[in-house]
Amino acid sequence: RALEADLRKALANDEMDVFYQPLVNAEHCRIVGFEALMRWRHPECGMVSPAEFIPIAEDTGLIVPLGEWVLRRACTQATIWPSNILVAVNLSAVQLRSGTLVQTVTEVLESTGLPAVRLELEITESVLMEDDEGTLAALHELRALGVRIAMDDFGTGYSSLSYLRNFPFDRIKIDQSFVRDLATRFDSLAIIQLITGLATSLSMSTTAEGVETEEQFLHLRAAGCTEVQGYYFARPLPAADLVFELPRPD
Ligand code: G
Numbered sequence: 001r002a003l004e005a006d007l008r009k010a011l012a013n014d015e016m017d018v019f020y021q022p023l024v025n026a027e028h029c030r031i032v033g034f035e036a037l038m039r040w041r042h043p044e045c046g047m048v049s050p051a052e053f054i055p056i057a058e059d060t061g062l063i064v065p066l067g068e069w070v071l072r073r074a075c076t077q078a079t080i081w082p083s084n085i086l087v088a089v090n091l092s093a094v095q096l097r098s099g100t101l102v103q104t105v106t107e108v109l110e111s112t113g114l115p116a117v118r119l120e121l122e123i124t125e126s127v128l129m130e131d132d133e134g135t136l137a138a139l140h141e142l143r144a145l146g147v148r149i150a151m152d153d154f155g156t157g158y159s160s161l162s163y164l165r166n167f168p169f170d171r172i173k174i175d176q177s178f179v180r181d182l183a184t185r186f187d188s189l190a191i192i193q194l195i196t197g198l199a200t201s202l203s204m205s206t207t208a209e210g211v212e213t214e215e216q217f218l219h220l221r222a223a224g225c226t227e228v229q230g231y232y233f234a235r236p237l238p239a240a241d242l243v244f245e246l247p248r249p250d
């Protein structure tokens with residue numbers, strides 16, 4: 001495929017970038033961190049969505065160098081942010097199975113000087129689906145470094161609850177599909193209340209993703225979500241455009 005050949009050259013050609021979207025504390029509306037999101041400016045096609053190129057990167061193994069590049073870039077960026085602000089980086093299952101991830105994270109933290117507690121790694125449920133011992137061991141080693149681990153897109157997999165039993169996550173990110181129809185579907189609110197209650201019992205934080213309206217935000221805060229993320233607060237932005245406080249509503 002043509003995209004695959006182009007993706008192989010994208011890093012060397014300086015076509016990759018990282019955007020950042022705020023994670024906002026629901027109670028105080030303060031920014032507590034940013035999620036790093038990869039961007040590809042293709043010379044002819046323009047912006048290519050990660051939804052399109054991440055699967056190619058995973059199939060070809062290119063996600064390993066690309067993922068390491070994002071991690072290094074995001075950690076470097078975070079060192080110049082206020083020291084209470086964390087950076088969240090998405091990890092692919094392929095990176096966790098690569099066998100080099102723990103070494104890479106250790107080296108990146110050392111060379112950038114970012115304290116491990118300011119790094120959060122987001123993994124999807126599918127990472128734990130294979131119940132692979134190496135993956136679980138890597139997660140425990142990452143945790144031992146002091147890094148936080150979040151479960152991304154929670155509720156979209158086949159047996160979400162069993163994964164919570166397999167690993168003590170620091171955070172659950174509630175998938176945006178539950179947030180989308182919050183105001184009109186009673187069952188979505190019930191599910192979100194169930195997830196936040198469970199997370200609280202397990203001492204985990206909860207982030208609701210894809211928050212686009214004030215109404216959704218108020219429902220989520222009342223349901224006990226500790227953090228919120230979405231276009232209502234801010235879109236993913238280039239590093240140079242970040243602000244560390246939200247504009248105060250009047
Ligand atoms: O950035 P956007 O909102 O379009 O992201 C689309 C998808 O791509 C999301 O599922 C997101 O988790 C994933 N994604 C974005 N950046 C990265 C990255 O650096 N690594 C991995 N593995 N996935 C990413």
Ligand code: G
Pocket residue numbers: 021037090152153176209210211212229230231232236
């Ligand atoms: O899978 P993951 O949660 O990492 O991906 C986040 C994706 O959600 C990114 O593609 C990001 O651009 C997108 N996103 C972030 N906020 C919103 C939002 O409020 N609405 C919608 N529709 N997408 C969002």
Ligand code: MN
Pocket residue numbers: 035090122152
């Ligand atoms: Mn994510």
Ligand code: NA
Pocket residue numbers: 152153154173175176209
């Ligand atoms: Na997600």
